[in-house]
Amino acid sequence: MNSARRTGDRHALRDYALFAAFVAPNLLLLLLFVYRPLVQGVWLSFFSWDLISPDWEWVGLDNYREYLTDSASHYILRNTLIFSVGTVIGSMSLGLGLALLLNLPLRGREVVRTILFTPYVISGAAIGVVWLFIFDPRLGLLAALLAKVGLPSPDWFNDPNWAMPMVIIAYVWKNLGYTVVVFLAGLQSIPGDLYEAARVDGAGSWSRLRHVTLPMLSPVTLFLLVTNTLSSVQAFDMIRVMTQGGPLEATKTMNYQLYEEGFVRFHVGTASTIATLLFLLLLATTLLQLRTMERRVHYS
Amino acid sequence: MHHTQFSNMGRRRFIGFAGASLAGAALIGCTGGSKTSAPAASNTSGSAGTAAAPAASVKPASEITFWSAAPASSKAVDEELVKRFQAKFPDIKVKYEVQGSNYAELSDKLAASIAAKTAPDVAMLSDVWWFKYAAAKQTVPVDDLLKHPLLKEAGFDQADYVDSLMKDYQFNGKQWGMPYARSTPLFYYNKSVWQAAGLPDRGPKTWSEMDEWATKIMPKMGAGKFAFTNGKGSSYIAWTFHAVIWQFGGHYSDEKFNLLMNSPEGIAAGNYVRDQIFKMKYANVTSASETDDFVAGQTASIISSTGGLKGILDRSKGKFEVGTAFLPEAKQFGCPTGGAGLSIMSSSSPEKQLAAALFIAFATSPENTAYYSQNTGYMPVRKSAATGPMAEFFKTNPQFKTAVDQLAKTQPQESARVWIPGGDAIIGTGLERMVLKNEDPKDVWPDVIKQLEKEAAPIKKQIGLS
Numbered sequence: 001m002n003s004a005r006r007t008g009d010r011h012a013l014r015d016y017a018l019f020a021a022f023v024a025p026n027l028l029l030l031l032l033f034v035y036r037p038l039v040q041g042v043w044l045s046f047f048s049w050d051l052i053s054p055d056w057e058w059v060g061l062d063n064y065r066e067y068l069t070d071s072a073s074h075y076i077l078r079n080t081l082i083f084s085v086g087t088v089i090g091s092m093s094l095g096l097g098l099a100l101l102l103n104l105p106l107r108g109r110e111v112v113r114t115i116l117f118t119p120y121v122i123s124g125a126a127i128g129v130v131w132l133f134i135f136d137p138r139l140g141l142l143a144a145l146l147a148k149v150g151l152p153s154p155d156w157f158n159d160p161n162w163a164m165p166m167v168i169i170a171y172v173w174k175n176l177g178y179t180v181v182v183f184l185a186g187l188q189s190i191p192g193d194l195y196e197a198a199r200v201d202g203a204g205s206w207s208r209l210r211h212v213t214l215p216m217l218s219p220v221t222l223f224l225l226v227t228n229t230l231s232s233v234q235a236f237d238m239i240r241v242m243t244q245g246g247p248l249e250a251t252k253t254m255n256y257q258l259y260e261e262g263f264v265r266f267h268v269g270t271a272s273t274i275a276t277l278l279f280l281l282l283l284a285t286t287l288l289q290l291r292t293m294e295r296r297v298h299y300s
Numbered sequence: 301m302h303h304t305q306f307s308n309m310g311r312r313r314f315i316g317f318a319g320a321s322l323a324g325a326a327l328i329g330c331t332g333g334s335k336t337s338a339p340a341a342s343n344t345s346g347s348a349g350t351a352a353a354p355a356a357s358v359k360p361a362s363e364i365t366f367w368s369a370a371p372a373s374s375k376a377v378d379e380e381l382v383k384r385f386q387a388k389f390p391d392i393k394v395k396y397e398v399q400g401s402n403y404a405e406l407s408d409k410l411a412a413s414i415a416a417k418t419a420p421d422v423a424m425l426s427d428v429w430w431f432k433y434a435a436a437k438q439t440v441p442v443d444d445l446l447k448h449p450l451l452k453e454a455g456f457d458q459a460d461y462v463d464s465l466m467k468d469y470q471f472n473g474k475q476w477g478m479p480y481a482r483s484t485p486l487f488y489y490n491k492s493v494w495q496a497a498g499l500p501d502r503g504p505k506t507w508s509e510m511d512e513w514a515t516k517i518m519p520k521m522g523a524g525k526f527a528f529t530n531g532k533g534s535s536y537i538a539w540t541f542h543a544v545i546w547q548f549g550g551h552y553s554d555e556k557f558n559l560l561m562n563s564p565e566g567i568a569a570g571n572y573v574r575d576q577i578f579k580m581k582y583a584n585v586t587s588a589s590e591t592d593d594f595v596a597g598q599t600a601s602i603i604s605s606t607g608g609l610k611g612i613l614d615r616s617k618g619k620f621e622v623g624t625a626f627l628p629e630a631k632q633f634g635c636p637t638g639g640a641g642l643s644i645m646s647s648s649s650p651e652k653q654l655a656a657a658l659f660i661a662f663a664t665s666p667e668n669t670a671y672y673s674q675n676t677g678y679m680p681v682r683k684s685a686a687t688g689p690m691a692e693f694f695k696t697n698p699q700f701k702t703a704v705d706q707l708a709k710t711q712p713q714e715s716a717r718v719w720i721p722g723g724d725a726i727i728g729t730g731l732e733r734m735v736l737k738n739e740d741p742k743d744v745w746p747d748v749i750k751q752l753e754k755e756a757a758p759i760k761k762q763i764g765l766s
Binding site: 048050051052053055132133135136137138139155156157158159160243244245246247248249260263264265266267 | 404407408411414415432433436437438524532533534585587588592593596598721722725729732733736737755758762
């Protein structure tokens, strides 16, 4: 009995050593390149520093106080929320629709899938340039198409009310491929016999979607909701190219403001404050999404 | 059952982990590099503060690195200048690198490189960027470097540089960079439209003349097109409006960072630009690029950088003839300089700094600045270039001559736009309120001043002004 336990211990120990050997290299890299800068980023938010000179000044919570009481920050937070909600809803609903369509046994769907996924892997800056041309209300492609049906083009770039929809459309288009592919994978892992059974029970196509497809997709939906929310808040490249946060700061999101504070105004403390707040905000949002949604998620 | 339970947990954890790691990435992506390398900054600037002029005994280094943003597709032009330098100074290798596609991106990378101790020796810093680097002692004054005997041997003549272009890089009695890709705003007009409207073949002398001409131009333009188009609010208008506020007798600010735009003159200038758009309705603000609008015939005239001159001429070829003119006057003439100069980094050794000075002097020799100018549209930075190597070129390209003639009348820009970090965008957003929302400058300028004052405080402290 005793010796058996010792052998067991030895086994456990050996397992543990093996485990450590496997994870150590990755863990080390994570600590060095992910967690250390993360902690340092938070640390920087307590300083006043201009990025290029050696003068640092401890300012405690001043950066937070100043940021949170500035009315400009509230406007930018509002922009961030609109952009995120708009892009997440846009990508998820269009993504689901396209995935359902591409899951049908249509001819040439492989080609369509590839085309749909392509924008996701192209650089955002390059895509931004293309959309600049498409949206140009005087010279652009969209204006020409609208003119064909007798509609005037909105002044996408100079009207603060249209600029945000514009960047949302461009961003959704770029990231749609990712959402479609994940939804498709989810659809294809739904066992066919569930549909058989539903059909036998007399369920129509709408019922099958409502009672079989959507519940079976719920884990994938939750995953996409979380990852889409997180990546939307980090959008930068296309905003930088298309609007530089304008007009009248209508497309300035927290992530864009972070860049501007750090690299244009040389306030590293404020930039780090924004990054820290963004981190906390995302953490809270993610936890909330997991908590509230998980109850409704149906794992097979 | 047990299996499903396990995979259930696995998925939950997976989602949780994906969430946490992505959220963290936002934080890291943005602040990662900076702190790590902060000590490096202190090392370099320690030596910067005490860096003295290289003695005559200092020999130039055998290799330097030159960072350019290659504005207006000038990469090949830069490369030709580097090639010419190598032919003359085979012992000093110049590593030429394009860093970023515009001045802001170059500054982003330069700031990161300073932290990472990988800064170049020569960096292209534009009007709105150089001051911050000088204030933080990351660049060195070039005055003493330019006095080195080797430069005299190479035929360097500081007095031959265009005065207003030199003044732009002066602060505290020192020269913090040398003019290189320098531009000014210029009035461009479509000669076919001018002719159709029965106007003389020249630009308007004054804005009131433009207002009058616009009534003749507009009927020739057609629906949705304009007689005059302003540059983009976010990136351009604070520069071209600098000219307008001067023309109306106002100022953005003075050298002591006193903000002066909320004066009767500053308000009149703002109101005039508003009226062109909302009252007289002959002007608009471009959506993407005023030069694109101009070349496509969407507008009859623009005020835009001379840096785009060559591009505009090339792209309008076969469509219409382009005329160039001085900016219109109001109470008086006013026109700022702009574009970029070359600065030398304080982290470089005295040998590298000397080699850098040699390179800059060579790249801005009358012949070389003329070559650069003819192939980009940027201004020749040497007075003698206009009468010497540029003279022949002017005969076939009269549009260039207007730009160079106007150069003599330009002034360096004021602190609010070029010395306050982010000042350009703050003024630009204020101007957007006037030209996009038709807001009264009386309401806008106080907000702009409030923001500028906040941003001015740290830089004033850094240079010991407060």
